[in-house]
Amino acid sequence: MCARNFTPKFSRNFTRSCRVPARSICQPYLIRMSRYLVQKSGPLDGEVHISGAKNSALKLMAACLLAEGTHTLRNVPDIADVTLMSGVLEAIGLSITRKQEDHTTTLVIERGPDVQPEAPYELVEKMRASTAVLGPLLATVGEARVAMPGGDDFGARPIDMHLAGLEALGASFELSHGDIFGTTDGLVGAEIALDYPSVGATENLLMAAVLASGSTTIINAAREPEIADLASFLNRMGATVVGAGTSRIDIVGVPELRAVEHTVVPDRLEVGTFLAALGIAGGELTLHNTRPDHLEMLVDRLGAMGLRISPEGDSLWAMSRSRPRATDVATLPYPGLATDFLPLLVAVLCFADGTSYATENVFAGRFGYVGEFARMGAGIRVEDHHLVIDGVESLSGAPVRAPDIRAGAALVVAGLGAEGITEVRDGYHIDRGYERLEEKLRAIGAPVERVDD
Ligand code: EPU
Numbered sequence: 001m002c003a004r005n006f007t008p009k010f011s012r013n014f015t016r017s018c019r020v021p022a023r024s025i026c027q028p029y030l031i032r033m034s035r036y037l038v039q040k041s042g043p044l045d046g047e048v049h050i051s052g053a054k055n056s057a058l059k060l061m062a063a064c065l066l067a068e069g070t071h072t073l074r075n076v077p078d079i080a081d082v083t084l085m086s087g088v089l090e091a092i093g094l095s096i097t098r099k100q101e102d103h104t105t106t107l108v109i110e111r112g113p114d115v116q117p118e119a120p121y122e123l124v125e126k127m128r129a130s131t132a133v134l135g136p137l138l139a140t141v142g143e144a145r146v147a148m149p150g151g152d153d154f155g156a157r158p159i160d161m162h163l164a165g166l167e168a169l170g171a172s173f174e175l176s177h178g179d180i181f182g183t184t185d186g187l188v189g190a191e192i193a194l195d196y197p198s199v200g201a202t203e204n205l206l207m208a209a210v211l212a213s214g215s216t217t218i219i220n221a222a223r224e225p226e227i228a229d230l231a232s233f234l235n236r237m238g239a240t241v242v243g244a245g246t247s248r249i250d251i252v253g254v255p256e257l258r259a260v261e262h263t264v265v266p267d268r269l270e271v272g273t274f275l276a277a278l279g280i281a282g283g284e285l286t287l288h289n290t291r292p293d294h295l296e297m298l299v300d301r302l303g304a305m306g307l308r309i310s311p312e313g314d315s316l317w318a319m320s321r322s323r324p325r326a327t328d329v330a331t332l333p334y335p336g337l338a339t340d341f342l343p344l345l346v347a348v349l350c351f352a353d354g355t356s357y358a359t360e361n362v363f364a365g366r367f368g369y370v371g372e373f374a375r376m377g378a379g380i381r382v383e384d385h386h387l388v389i390d391g392v393e394s395l396s397g398a399p400v401r402a403p404d405i406r407a408g409a410a411l412v413v414a415g416l417g418a419e420g421i422t423e424v425r426d427g428y429h430i431d432r433g434y435e436r437l438e439e440k441l442r443a444i445g446a447p448v449e450r451v452d453d
Contacts, residue, residue: 031080031126033453034427036408036438038397038415038446043283046444048274049103050289051077051435052264056226058129059203060233060264061085064094064109065136066207067237069259071109075289076264078105080432084127088119092133111259115140121147121178127432131159131200134182135208138171144182148175153403155365161201165192169205169212189214189253197222197247197333203230210239212253221249224334225294229265236260266314268294269340270434273409275302275309275318276344277446280351280417284319285444292316297337301329305348326354326391331361343369343410350378351417352391359386369407372400376411376418397422405433412437416446427451 052075062085064071076082086096086107093115097108117137124130124147137144149159163173163180169192171184189212194201202222207230209216221227223245231244237257243249266289278285279302292299292311299309305324310317326349331339339362349356350373360366370387373380375398379390397420402408408430415422424430427450430437438450 031428034431035451036412036424036427037449038412038422040419041281041416041446044278044281044285044444044446045283047286048440050266050270050287053226053267054079054081054433056229057082057264058085059132059230062132062136063207063233064111067257067259068111068113071259072261073107074263076105076107077435079435081127084123088123088130091120092116117141117143118145124149135204138182138184139187139208139211142184145179148178148180153368154363161194161198162204165201165205166208168192169208187212189216191217193219199224202227209251210234214253216251218249221247223247225265233262266290272298272341272344276348277413277416278318278320279305279307279324279348280413282320287316290314290316298341324348324352326352326356328357330359339363340406343407347410347414349389354391356389357386368403372411375400394419399423402426402429405429
């Protein structure tokens with residue numbers, strides 16, 4: 001569909017009465033409660049197949065809105081957030097079929113001519129990444145109603161840069177009854193300088209600009225590997241995107257895109273999770289389906305803690321034989337150390353032979369897990385946006401709560417070095433981002449069980 005000649009599907013008086021009833025959409029996507037039970041582990045040994053990246057798959061799914069036809073996404077992780085994003089797209093009118101192929105999941109996503117440009121609150125509140133439909137809906141239908149995401153465990157998490165960038169491309173927004181209602185008479189390319197290299201804002205603008213008329217330049221763009229993956233999907237669809245993966249992205253709008261096949265980039269955060277488990281339990285692992293070139297800062301910091309890590313093609317071999325060394329770590333936008341790695345590295349540093357400092361520079365409020373580690377006997381305290389961690393030889397298993405996806409996984413791996421049983425409650429956070437975490441850990445010798453509540 002051409003962004004320059006679109007016909008809006010709804011009038012500007014789009015009201016709540018024409019919304020899809022939330023209950024009927026959301027019933028199949030209810031979050032299932034779960035817990036993870038973890039015991040102290042001996043050294044880990046074996047091989048792990050790393051899944052596709054959650055943070056790429058969710059945006060690629062949203063990008064399927066941009067072209068009518070049948071899209072195929074391979075190496076999609078089988079996780080709750082993919083089910084939630086499927087719910088968002090199905091509410092909009094797409095049809096999604098899931099197939100298992102060679103131990104990985106493939107999604108076949110059909111985008112027909114008719115869509116209802118609305119992401120309901122009941123789904124958006126469960127997954128902020130639903131806001132990724134804003135750019136594609138404005139580009140193809142000229143309208144989007146998306147529930148305004150609230151704050152979460154990381155703090156306020158505004159989407160002001162997404163909205164300002166889309167306004168620069170010619171969209172207008174109204175906030176009403178908790179929904180953002182965006183409209184445009186046709187997006188027009190522009191130069192947009194982001195105040196901060198936001199991942200979500202860069203992705204939304206990229207997906208909007210590919211169908212805008214004229215050229216768009218995003219300056220101070222996020223450089224995460226998931227952005228480059230999205231751009232390569234868009235280019236395969238017929239878009240003209242140059243520079244994704246660097247801080248300047250140039251896009252020349254095209255009249256229409258076509259449905260294609262794509263394989264999701266491997267999940268670097270899952271790699272970090274297994275390496276953190278290795279740092280705590282010791283042993284030797286080979287991780288398959290990785291992109292070592294996306295893991296340089298992580299490998300550097302884990303190396304400083306004493307792990308030996310070597311790339312072997314698209315695999316990563318790693319060994320740990322001694323107590324971790326105390327090391328300082330600080331998060332930054334890519335290519336810096338990802339904020340998502342921090343709780344996992346903190347889990348390792350809780351066992352280190354000295355005092356470490358961990359600094360969070362990306363999300364103001366991302367220390368919700370500190371009290372949970374303290375319950376397990378960790379010597380950890382918050383000082384402004386830093387953590388001071390006095391390493392101990394062993395933690396003490398306790399009931400704890402997962403405050404978010406990565407901190408939940410960090411508590412599981414911390415349990416591998418704790419005496420007794422660690423029970424990580426609110427396991428649904430972990431289920432949102434990890435495919436069969438407990439099975440993959442058990443296969444390499446870690447005593448971890450997941451219980452449905
Ligand atoms: N920010 C604003 N205004 C905006 C957008 C962002 O102030 O309009 C701020 C945020 O509040 C934050 C910083 O900018 O302080 C970075 O936010 P960013 O937009 O880069 O993050 P995001 O797109 O919301 C994605 C990942 C997160 C990951 C961050 C940073 C997805 C679905 N989420 O979030 O992943 O931590 O980038 O790399 O892609 C996870 O996987 O568990 C996870 C939280």
